[in-house]
Amino acid sequence: xxDDLHDRCAAWLLDGARGGPARDxxxxxxxxxxxxxxxxxxxxxxEIDVGAAGLPAPRPVGRPLRALSGARVAGxxxxxxxxxxxxxxxxxxxxxxxxxxAPPASPGSRPPAQEVLGGVGGEAxxxxxxxxxxxxxxxxxxxxxxxxxxxxxxxxxxPVPPPRTTQTTSPPPAATPVxxxxxxxxxxPSPTPSATLPPSAxxxxxxxxxxxxxVEPTPEPTPEPTPSS
Amino acid sequence: MHGARLNGFALLVTLGDRAQASRAAGGAxxxxxxxxxxxxHPERAAAWLRREVMRRIGPVRPLAASxxxxxxxxxxxxxxxxxxxxGLAALSRVERGAYxxxxxxxxxxxxVEMICQRSAAATRHTLARARDRYLAASMRETxxxxxxxxxxRRRVRDAASHVMAVADGTAGGTGA
Numbered sequence: 001x002x003d004d005l006h007d008r009c010a011a012w013l014l015d016g017a018r019g020g021p022a023r024d025x026x027x028x029x030x031x032x033x034x035x036x037x038x039x040x041x042x043x044x045x046x047e048i049d050v051g052a053a054g055l056p057a058p059r060p061v062g063r064p065l066r067a068l069s070g071a072r073v074a075g076x077x078x079x080x081x082x083x084x085x086x087x088x089x090x091x092x093x094x095x096x097x098x099x100x101x102a103p104p105a106s107p108g109s110r111p112p113a114q115e116v117l118g119g120v121g122g123e124a125x126x127x128x129x130x131x132x133x134x135x136x137x138x139x140x141x142x143x144x145x146x147x148x149x150x151x152x153x154x155x156x157x158x159p160v161p162p163p164r165t166t167q168t169t170s171p172p173p174a175a176t177p178v179x180x181x182x183x184x185x186x187x188x189p190s191p192t193p194s195a196t197l198p199p200s201a202x203x204x205x206x207x208x209x210x211x212x213x214x215v216e217p218t219p220e221p222t223p224e225p226t227p228s229s
Numbered sequence: 230m231h232g233a234r235l236n237g238f239a240l241l242v243t244l245g246d247r248a249q250a251s252r253a254a255g256g257a258x259x260x261x262x263x264x265x266x267x268x269x270h271p272e273r274a275a276a277w278l279r280r281e282v283m284r285r286i287g288p289v290r291p292l293a294a295s296x297x298x299x300x301x302x303x304x305x306x307x308x309x310x311x312x313x314x315x316g317l318a319a320l321s322r323v324e325r326g327a328y329x330x331x332x333x334x335x336x337x338x339x340x341v342e343m344i345c346q347r348s349a350a351a352t353r354h355t356l357a358r359a360r361d362r363y364l365a366a367s368m369r370e371t372x373x374x375x376x377x378x379x380x381x382r383r384r385v386r387d388a389a390s391h392v393m394a395v396a397d398g399t400a401g402g403t404g405a
Binding site: 023026037040041044046048051052056057058 | 232233234235237238239240241250252253254258307308309310312313316329332333357360367370378379380381382384385388389392393395
């Protein structure tokens with residue numbers, strides 16, 4: 001009996017609670033905790049006032065805006081990639097010079113930059129201030145590198161300072177050595193080399209001032225470097 | 230007025246997610262404004278707008294600890310108590326849309342069909358299922374707390390007291 005009332009109450013509620021409940025159902029509903037809870041749950045929905053919600057935020061009309069923001073994001077991403085690439089390149093460039101400064105410590109291992117300088121590199125690294133010796137060095141390039149290293153260790157000899165002075169005057173561009181080698185190759189045919197080449201043939205040391213002087217003690221260097229440079 | 234109601238509907242379907250509700254309602258209103266000229270059945274305009282809202286509401290995040298208080302507060306502003314929130318949270322998005330449109334806003338079956346984009350039979354099934362699930366989840370809360378004295382409860386109480394009055398012979402004061 002009670003179950004029947006319960007079911008009828010539930011059916012009335014689920015049917016939308018249209019019209020008034022039957023008397024016995026109403027009496028049951030006021031006493032049955034389950035039906036009371038069910039009625040209360042449905043009443044909660046009646047309390048909701050959807051109109052109380054404010055108006056939605058005005059919607060921007062154009063979608064171009066969205067596209068624009070997308071383009072901005074894409075542009076930003078490209079910029080970041082470019083920055084990363086340039087950063088990597090510059091970092092590599094920053095790191096490259098380090099070995100250039102290092103050679104004094106480790107003569108055997110040459111950084112690629114010096115090897116690119118080829119024969120010049122041997123000398124340039126050997127003579128504390130690279131540069132101008134290149135023209136004279138280029139001819140002896142093949143032999144010089146191996147000899148240049150030990151020479152540095154034996155730098156002490158006095159002749160070192162004079163070349164410095166002459167070299168430091170000419171250094172205008174530290175990069176010139178790179179450009180100069182080609183000229184050095186072209187130099188032989190040019191006028192002065194004719195004078196310089198013979199001496200390089202006689203004593204291998206003469207052209208490269210400091211390094212080769214140390215190898216062959218006979219220091220004729222002073223006359224040679226000055227004409228060449 | 231219509232925009233506010235539409236926003237309230239969206240707020241209920243999104244379980245208090247203001248941003249998503251506002252986007253959906255605003256988009257639906259904008260779409261309605263653009264297509265106002267093509268409207269053939271003005272009496273279905275409200276249902277059509279809610280359909281647009283439903284289309285714009287993606288997956289609804291369940292009530293999470295991170296923003297539950299805020300979302301319940303947003304729903305509380307339109308009179309949706311915690312027990313009702315729990316009941317609505319137990320429904321799927323489509324069920325919630327259908328049930329809110331039917332039980333809260335009073336839309337007829339044919340309108341709910343349009344809102345849910347489902348057949349009449351599927352809509353009836355959806356509504357019945359939504360009601361059962363809502364009651365099961367919501368009654369747990371209302372049974373534990375003081376039940377609301379809403380219109381339905383007043384009707385039942387009035388009917389019961391009338392029965393008692395008749396039994397006592399005092400109904401309507403006409404017994405004498």
